[in-house]
């Protein structure tokens with residue numbers, strides 16, 4: 076939704092979320108805010124060098140703190156207390172432990188306890204709240220449950236991790252034990268592709284506020300034999316600047332518009348569900364009007380009135396600045412660490428000419444499929460669409476004296492969403508090399524029809540009877556106040572292949588003693604290959620992500636199939652609605668992906684929208700692989 080950064084500000088400033096205790100303890104816990112344009116790359120933590128815990132595992136203890144709108148991981152490394160989220164480096168096949176201690180509202184006992192003394196963590200259960208029903212997509216029933224989550228719980232997700240879900244179980248909560256700490260015992264699968272990943276907190280209902288405030292960082296799976304010196308690698312995390320700064324201070328007050336939208340939803344009368352083809356769904360009225368309360372939406376695109384939060388590069392104000400040696404191959408590990416902002420990135424030289432981006436890896440996965448030489452092959456792209464939590468590994472060799480600028484390009488996230496304005500994010504200067512240690516590497520342009528992603532698509536085309544298809548639909552609403560339940564959002568992700576669907580928020584239910592819910596929304600057989608049509612029936616963009624696996628996006632802005640773990644889901648298109656011109660119809664967009672469950676460990680995990688405001692408001696489902 077378009078209000079995200081505004082709401083981040085409003086919520087975190089509101090009395091409901093003020094820390095109830097230990098305010099003095101939390102203040103300054105995240106160190107000083109750095110206001111500089113010089114990129115300071117995050118410190119490396121090599122897990123194989125981490126101290127041993129009581130169980131004899133290499134262990135990193137990350138204590139989560141809050142200081143106003145900022146959140147941070149506080150940890151000790153080499154005897155120094157640090158508050159910048161580390162780049163966690165791991166090796167394929169390696170075993171280690173990460174402990175998350177929850178110090179948001181005060182010091183946790185689990186931070187200093189022996190690892191063997193930590194009780195197991197239990198899931199965060201949803202509170203008992205009444206269910207309300209509304210009229211939803213295609214006249215189906217919405218099962219709405221409103222909860223207001225306080226940003227006091229936290230946990231850990233290793234985004235892109237392909238091992239068992241039990242090792243980074245996001246259903247668990249640090250607040251579920253008296254010690255307020257969870258220990259994650261992780262073994263990196265030998266088959267985990269070498270590349271750039273991201274870790275972040277995943278506490279349902281507060282992930283947006285926490286990740287927007289700083290609770291994410293890169294984790295890197297090292298190749299078995301490095302192709303480049305570490306000094307030629309650069310970890311560049313795009314994050315909101317905190318304190319938040321809006322880039323359009325002229326946005327009007329949209330309160331009346333919001334109220335009109337909610338009142339409209341409340342006025343809809345139940346009607347018979349209409350018959351439909353899940354894979355060719357009919358147009359359906361939008362949730363939000365074209366005009367209300369003096370705010371008029373532009374039907375051709377963005378209203379242009381909604382502010383976006385400025386982003387930083389590794390905490391440096393944009394345009395940030397870095398210097399690299401000329402004539403030597405550099406590996407840029409670009410990470411979109413914003414909670415809600417897809418970024419369309421372009422690289423230009425000083426004369427404004429677009430430079431091809433040589434992408435060797437997307438979302439950690441080498442585009443060539445060559446896990447022994449992950450930098451050996453690249454796709455040349457003119458632009459890069461990075462959804463929240465998406466990563467791109469780029470090789471770059473610059474001529475002496477050159478300056479290239481990486482910018483976020485203007486584009487419209489949809490009638491009901493942000494207008495992304497142009498921002499120069501990073502200037503890269505090439506200085507004469509002072510050493511000849513790191514040279515150039517051979518990286519060849521790939522034949523896009525012969526990547527692993529292209530081969531899986533070709534297999535699916537020639538074996539349609541082996542492919543199980545689903546339609547997964549994104550919808551969103553504003554509901555009016557009813558009784559004691561205030562006006563609120565509902566965001567849903569629904570398997571609409573099932574023609575008896577009910578839109579409903581993420582709502583896990585656990586049997587006694589269980590650490591995963593017994594209420595999956597989707598059940599998949601291990602060994603299956605599935606094709607999912609991601610149906611966007613809204614006028615704002617979403618970002619699909621599923622845990623424990625990467626998947627293939629069949630068609631993308633790149634023009635070729637690519638393997639990713641997070642995918643941009645563009646808006647539908649508007650059509651006139653004769654019955655109610657103020658609520659035009661949306662012809663849904665369809666983004667098609669292939670999911671190969673042949674090597675996905677059995678278990679329960681989640682799929683969700685990675686616009687974290689949406690996830691927190693329900694747009695998440697539970698999958699069981701059995």
Ligand SMILES: [Cu+2]
Nearest residue numbers: 617684686689
């Ligand atoms: Cu979304």
